[in-house]
Amino acid sequence: MSQPLLTVTDLACQYGEYRAVNGVSFTLEEGRIACLLGPSGCGKTTTLRAVAGLEPIQAGRIHIGGEEVARPGYQLAPERRRLGMVFQEHALFPHLTVAENVAFALRRETAEQRRERVAQCLRRVRLEGLDQRYPHELSGGQQQRVALARSLAPRPRLLLLDEPFASLDLDLRRALAEELGDILRQEQVAALMVTHDQEEAFLLADQVGVMQAGTLAQWDSPHRIYHAPSSRFVAEFAGYGTFLRGTVTNEGTVSTVLGELRDGPLPWPAGTEVDVLLRPDDLLPDPQGVLLTVEKSLFTGPTVLHRLRLPDGGTLLCQTSGREPPAGPGEMMPVTMAPTALVAFPLEDN
Known part of the structure; x- marks a missing residue:
């Protein structure tokens, strides 16, 4: 070498x-x-x-x-x-x-x-x-x-x-x-x-x-x-992203308000609270998804960046195509999670 x-x-x-x-x-x-x-x-x-x-x-x-x-x-x-x-x-x-x-x-x-x-x-x-x-x-x-x-x-x-x-x-x-x-x-x-x-x-x-x-x-x-x-x-620091609170379950998944995530064996015991990293392209519009409230939409031309409000008051970012008109504040958007990998950090590490 x-x-x-x-x-x-x-x-x-x-x-x-x-x-x-x-x-x-x-x-x-x-x-x-x-x-x-x-x-x-x-x-x-x-x-x-x-x-x-x-x-x-x-x-x-x-x-x-x-x-x-x-x-x-x-x-x-x-x-x-x-x-x-x-x-x-x-x-x-x-x-x-x-x-x-x-x-x-x-x-x-x-x-x-x-x-x-x-x-x-x-x-x-x-x-x-x-x-x-x-x-x-x-x-x-x-x-x-x-x-x-x-x-x-x-x-x-x-x-x-x-x-x-x-x-x-x-x-x-x-x-x-x-x-x-x-x-x-x-x-x-x-x-x-x-x-x-x-x-x-x-x-x-x-x-x-x-x-x-x-x-x-x-x-x-x-x-x-x-x-x-x-x-x-x-x-x-390295890119847009927001965090979604979750809990490790007995089945080895992370349970969140948007559903469960699994990505092989998890290094934390059941009951561990974690923050799951979601990039804007990890959230997808889905008619069968969870309804979240649109706080703000930023039209950039090729894409629209939506800031969505969670039931607990937290926010997530969702990126969609700029082909469709941006959603207005207060509108509801159904979304589902589709991260390429599960990236999470225990709360005690924050």
């Missing part, structure tokens, strides 16, 4: 008495894309900066390509780690043209090699014909493409991205995130990105790490992060 490109082991970073990162471990394979996802202040940017060599570490080890680049008391200089960096602020040189910005890290190449590599990188990011423009003559999205091309130009073994699309509008962010994945795979470059946007992470990454208060709550595929979260925190 090949050695991972990046290995982070029991990483800890501290500012005075405050431990921003504590015991974080994960690996990233060659050519793979990973995202660190989490709320502000969870330690994801500090972890990225430690990998880049911009933050000293107080515990643990970091290896890149099998080489130890950081341990307590030792830190390989960032420029010797063969990394590329893309920041939220673009950080382009305003007095240099697009081509000169991209060529900045190619000073060891011949003039002909620089021209060929600059042209190749600009084609990758679809900026052909803009090589002689200056940054102030470009849109925000074009500036971020230049920053990406400049980072890819010296052929780094690992690209680090810190909230690269945060300053862009929503539609442009989604488009660039999708394109970035294609570009990185064409260049065969592994990447580690920081974001607080779960949709961005799911769209781009092969692996997602959800961070909570300086720790890594779960490192997994986007599909498992969404459908098999390891904790209530991951379930709530």
